[in-house]
Amino acid sequence: xxxxxxxxxxxxxxxxxxxxxxxxxxxxxxxxxxxxxxxxxxxxxxxxxxxxxxxxxxxxxxxxxxxxxxxxxxxxxxxxxxxxxxxxxxxxxxxxxxxxxxxxxxxxxxxxxxxxxxxxxxxxxxxxxxxxxxxxxxxxxxxxxxxxxxxxxxxxxxxxxxxxxxxxxxxxxxxxxxxxxxxxxxxxxxxxxxxxxxxxxxxxxxxxxxxxxxxxxxxxxxxxxxxxxxxxxxxxxxxxxxxxxxxxxxxxxxxxxx
Amino acid sequence: xxxxxxxxxxxxxxxxxxxxxxxxxxxxxxxxxxxxxxxxxxxxxxxxxxxxxxxxxxxxxxxxxxxxxxxxxxxxxxxxxxxxxxxxxxxxxxxxxxxxxxxxxxxxxxxxxxxxxxxxxxxxxxxxxxxxxxxxxxxxxxxxxxxxxxxxxxxxxxxxxxxxxxxxxxxxxxxxxxxxxxxxxxxxxxxxxxxxxxxxxxxxxxxxxxxxxxxxxxxxxxxxxxxxxxxxxxxxxxxxxxxxxxxxxxxxxxxxxxxxxxxxxxxxxxxxxxxxxxxxxxxxxxxxxxxxxxxxxxxxxxxxxxxxxxxxxxxxxxxxxxxxxxxxxxxxxxxxxxxxxxxxxxxxxxxxxxxxxxxxxxxxxxxxxxxxxxxxxxxxxxxxxxxxxxxxxxxxxxxxxxxxxxxxxxxxxxxxxxxxxxxxxxxxxxxxxxxxxxxxxxxxxxxxxxxxxxxxxxxxxxxxxxxxxxxxxxxxxxxxxx
Numbered sequence: 001x002x003x004x005x006x007x008x009x010x011x012x013x014x015x016x017x018x019x020x021x022x023x024x025x026x027x028x029x030x031x032x033x034x035x036x037x038x039x040x041x042x043x044x045x046x047x048x049x050x051x052x053x054x055x056x057x058x059x060x061x062x063x064x065x066x067x068x069x070x071x072x073x074x075x076x077x078x079x080x081x082x083x084x085x086x087x088x089x090x091x092x093x094x095x096x097x098x099x100x101x102x103x104x105x106x107x108x109x110x111x112x113x114x115x116x117x118x119x120x121x122x123x124x125x126x127x128x129x130x131x132x133x134x135x136x137x138x139x140x141x142x143x144x145x146x147x148x149x150x151x152x153x154x155x156x157x158x159x160x161x162x163x164x165x166x167x168x169x170x171x172x173x174x175x176x177x178x179x180x181x182x183x184x185x186x187x188x189x190x191x192x193x194x195x196x197x198x199x200x201x202x203x204x205x206x207x208x209x210x211x212x213x214x215x216x217x218x219x220x221x222x223x224x225x226x227x228x229x230x231x232x233x234x235x236x237x238x239x240x241x242x243x244x245x246x247x248x249x250x251x252x253x254x255x256x257x258x
Numbered sequence: 259x260x261x262x263x264x265x266x267x268x269x270x271x272x273x274x275x276x277x278x279x280x281x282x283x284x285x286x287x288x289x290x291x292x293x294x295x296x297x298x299x300x301x302x303x304x305x306x307x308x309x310x311x312x313x314x315x316x317x318x319x320x321x322x323x324x325x326x327x328x329x330x331x332x333x334x335x336x337x338x339x340x341x342x343x344x345x346x347x348x349x350x351x352x353x354x355x356x357x358x359x360x361x362x363x364x365x366x367x368x369x370x371x372x373x374x375x376x377x378x379x380x381x382x383x384x385x386x387x388x389x390x391x392x393x394x395x396x397x398x399x400x401x402x403x404x405x406x407x408x409x410x411x412x413x414x415x416x417x418x419x420x421x422x423x424x425x426x427x428x429x430x431x432x433x434x435x436x437x438x439x440x441x442x443x444x445x446x447x448x449x450x451x452x453x454x455x456x457x458x459x460x461x462x463x464x465x466x467x468x469x470x471x472x473x474x475x476x477x478x479x480x481x482x483x484x485x486x487x488x489x490x491x492x493x494x495x496x497x498x499x500x501x502x503x504x505x506x507x508x509x510x511x512x513x514x515x516x517x518x519x520x521x522x523x524x525x526x527x528x529x530x531x532x533x534x535x536x537x538x539x540x541x542x543x544x545x546x547x548x549x550x551x552x553x554x555x556x557x558x559x560x561x562x563x564x565x566x567x568x569x570x571x572x573x574x575x576x577x578x579x580x581x582x583x584x585x586x587x588x589x590x591x592x593x594x595x596x597x598x599x600x601x602x603x604x605x606x607x608x609x610x611x612x613x614x615x616x617x618x619x620x621x622x623x624x625x626x627x628x629x630x631x632x633x634x635x636x637x638x639x640x641x642x643x644x645x646x647x648x649x650x651x652x653x654x655x656x657x658x659x660x661x662x663x664x665x666x667x668x669x670x671x672x673x674x675x676x677x678x679x680x681x682x683x684x685x686x687x688x689x690x691x692x693x694x695x696x697x698x699x700x701x702x703x704x705x706x707x708x709x710x711x712x713x714x715x716x717x718x719x720x721x722x723x724x725x726x727x728x729x730x731x732x733x734x735x736x737x738x739x740x
Contacts, residue, residue, distance in 0.1 A: 048695050077694040086695075093692040097710030106706065107696035114697070146710065163696065 001026045001202045002171055007058035008227075009046045016042040018227035019058070024171075026065075027199040031213055031238060032206045034224035035246040040206045041090060043224070044175040047204075048087040049077035064170065064200075081107075082114035086169035088160040090176040095147040100159070101129065103147045104166055111167055132165035136192040154185035161192040172196070173204045178212040190215030210242035225249055288345035294318065297445055300345050304414050304448070307421060317434040317444035324438045327572075330601040331630040331662055334570050337508050337543060342477045344446045399463070407456040410465050413481055416452035423454055427485055431514040431551045431578070439510040439545040439572075443479045447512070450480035455490035455521070464720055466495040477508035484514070486521035488554065493524040495723055506569060507532075510545045519554030519581065524562070526719050527575075528727050531567035536625070538597030541569025548575035549605075552584035552613075560587040561604065562718045564727040566734040569598060574632065576605035579613035579641075586615040589715040591727075593734045594627030594659070603633035603664075608641040608674070617648040620712045624655035624735055630662040637674040644674040652682040653711055655704075655735065705732035 002024040009017040016039045024030050034040055046053050047060065055073055062083060063069040070083060095103065109119040120128065133139040136158040148156050157177055164172055174193070178186055193203070193216050205216055213221070213235065221238045223231040225246075230253050231237065241249075288299055297318055301311040326336055403410050409420060416424050434444040451467045467482065486492055496513075509531060515523050525548075534541025544567075550559035561575040577586025588604035606615035615635065623629040635646045652661035663680055685707060693703035709716065709728050716724050 048691075050691060077691065078697055078699050081695055081697040089692065089695075093686070093688045095689050095692070095707055095710055097713035098706050103693075103696070103706065106702060107693075107698055110697040110699075110702075167696065 001028070001063060002204075003059075003061045003063070005059045005061075007043075007046070007060065008056045009042060009053050010056060011042070011053050015056070016053075016227055017046065020224070020228055022222065022229060024202050024204065026202060027197070028220065029197065029203040029205060029216065029218045031216075031218035031221045032204060032224050033208070033221060033238065033241055035249075036208075038224045039227045040224055041175055042227075044087055044090075044173050044204075044206055047072070047080075047085065047173055049075065049080050051077075062171065078110070081167075081169075082111055084168075084170035086164050086167055086172045088157075088164060088172065088174045088177050090179060092148045092151075092156040092160055094149045094151075096149050098147050100142045100145050100147050104129075104163060107163075108166060128166065133162050135165050135195050136161045137188050138162050153180040154182065154188075157181060157185065157189050158192070161189055161196075165192065165196055168201075170200060171202050171204070173206070175206050176208065177205075178207055178209060186212065187215060210238045213238045223249055225253055286346070287343050290343045291340045292318070292342070292344060292446065296344055300446060300448060303345065304417070306417060309425065310417060313429070313434075314445050317441050318446075320434050321438065321441035321445055324441055326438045330572055330632070331628065331664070332570055332572065332599045332601050334506075334543065334599070337477075337506065339442070342508060344477065344479070345448055403461075403463075406459050406462070408459060408461055409452065409454040411452055413447070413450040413452050413483070416483075420452070420454070423485065424452065424483065427483055427514065427516055428481075429514075431516060431549050432512050432547050437547060440512050440547040443481060443510050443512045443547070446477075447479045447481040450482045450511070451484075452482070453484045453492065453494065455486045455492045457487045458489045459487075460490065461492040464493050464495050466497070468497045477510065479509075480511050482511070482513040483516075484523055484525070485516045486518065486523050486557075488519045488521060490518075491522045491524075493720060494526070495720065496525070496527045497530070497726075506534075506540060507542050508545070509542050509568075511547075513546070513548040513575075515550035515559055517550065517552050517554060517557035517559050517584075520556045521554060522558040522560075523550060524560045525550070525575070526723055527561075527563040527565075528719075528723060528730060529563065529565045529567050529571075530730060532569075533567045533596065533598050534569040536596040538569065541598070542567065543570045544568035544573060545570075546573045548573065549578065550576070550586070551578045552581050552586060552610075554581040554584070556583045556585075557581045558585040558587075560585075560589070560718070562587075562589040562715065563591070563602075564715070564719070564730065565590070565592040565600060565602060566730050568600070571598075571600035571602050573602045574604055576607070576634075577615065578607045578609065579615065579644075580609045581613075582610040583612045584610055585613070587718075588615075588617045588619070588633075589718045590619045591622065591712040591715045591731070592619070592629060592631075593622045593731060594624065594629040595734055596625040596627060598625075598627045600628070601630040601632055603631045605634040606636070606646060607634075608637045608644040608646070611640065611642045612644070613641055614645045615647075617646070617650070618714055619648075619650045620715055621650070621652040621661050622655065622708060622712070622731075622735065623652065623659035623661050626656075626658045628660045628662070630664060632664040632666075634666040634668070635676055635678075636666075637669045637671050637676065639670045641671050642673045644671065646674075646676045648676075648678045650678075650680045651711070652680075653708070654682065654684045701732065704735055708732070708735055 004020060004022040007017050007020040032040055060072040061069045062072050105125055112119060133142060138158050177189060218235060221233055222229045288296060297314050432440050434441050453465055455461055484494055517523050531542035531544055552559050559577050565571055579586050586606050592600050592602050594600050604617055617633055619631045621629040621631055631650045637644045650663050654661055661682055665678055667676055669676060689707050690703045708731055716727055719727055
């Protein structure tokens, strides 16, 4: 599904990712954990194609059974999106005056156009909105509001998951979706994500805390440290990190050659 | 990264102004220059009554003793007023019995502009007056309006058919002495639109005037007068385009609105004069005086403008709130791109008691353009309990453009309340990236964000005009983030 090999990326000349490699199979959920400044959000931004970051080496390949693999780095951000890459933002952006539904309608029309489909009719679209907004308990609350404007922190994160549900990506990246959520909102967001898990949809869940992983149970957990995956394991790795913190990771990775 | 912004920029900045065609019609054009003889020629061509010729000649004398205003935040070379031809009319049969008799080239021009009059009649029920090079060439729906006693015709026709009305109101809101360009217009105006709504009549359709400069080396000086009698209502639309030319063309119009007791006038403009090329060559100089008089008790005048064109815009649609409980509104979106300069805003003059005014101004600057809001709120001594709310927002698209706000507030009555809010923001790269990440391309993203920003104003436009305006905003700003 997604294959990252030896990825190096920097911002303003400072190298953040230093040879990151990761393989994600279809339907798998991978959690990425790591201390502050290890490069977690940079990875999300580079995958989505944010211009501020310069990729200096490595490859990212998106593949789907029966289709030729796609060199993700050769695509513009909107093309990556249309190929089925979705980023749930850590800080969802407000767009004043633009109705949440019109925004999604335009986005969905682009996604469908890319797949050779006509835009949904107004009725089909609204039915879909009703169905999907229920997943994150946002039903009836979106019609007249501008994109994220005046939304509480929890509503913003729920809106991200709602958009994901509408756009049906094949790879979803959740960038610290749990940050700033109280326990109830966390549960709502997690159950929305779980409802969207399927055998052809993969997830990259970036988080600081084990807590989220109690609700979204990952298949794999990776520890990102100084721009590289330094440890991979199953769910138990997250529990170990929760119990012991990151110091032992730091010690294991003392700079022999960084 | 493979995403190449420069390609997009190049592609869209190369895009041509869509209305830059000229129509090969014979025109009857006066020699360049401005003097008494030219005024007499215009007046004679139009077979005007003696009082109007005198009125024009007096305006010329006033103008000759005036200076062009220099206070605006605009830099340009003053037009050579003696090099302009002050009269250019499409040559055609003098009297038309129906639209079918129009010059076919002229018909094609209208079609290109998307104002096929037949279609308009069938589909939109909007009455249109088409003014090309200063002369009104077609007015639709006249008979239907006449049944209600509504007069909607060209200014020339109004002068012939309804001289008493014209004489009663012409120059009462914008006197000839008002300013340099108003004086010039008073001397040389060749046509425009006239509208009178009788007592108690709600005009059932949008009235619309379409202005187009066609002939080279000419100026356009139209004069519009709208009078809403007691208890009446009218919504009036105005659209403008011009061909692409290397030289600057002058447009100096005057619009006067009069609302009597409990009357309401809603005046909407989508201005898309040729803005010049991306290096600032050519483009229309737009020096316009627009003013409404809320003469009566509880009268209301509302200006809505979407300004995207012109090399130079100098324009302050204003309201004089004379009647007690009268209301003035000004909603504006002004877009400047490349080398365009706009100095625009409004004046709200509160004279009557309990008068209220609202100003919502949204400036959008891109390229190397300069965009200024200039507004006056004046509460006079007798305007007890007057209220004003002003909001002036500026959105910057590049690092090289300028946004300026010049608010003037004069309050002489202590029972009044005046509020002013202003914001300046730069279009967010985060907002654009958010849109891109959802699959929209950059043009769509900018269009969405800008239209969202201007939504409060666009909402004030009549439905059909609002759609046009949204498209226009998107086109004007294509590839402009940097």
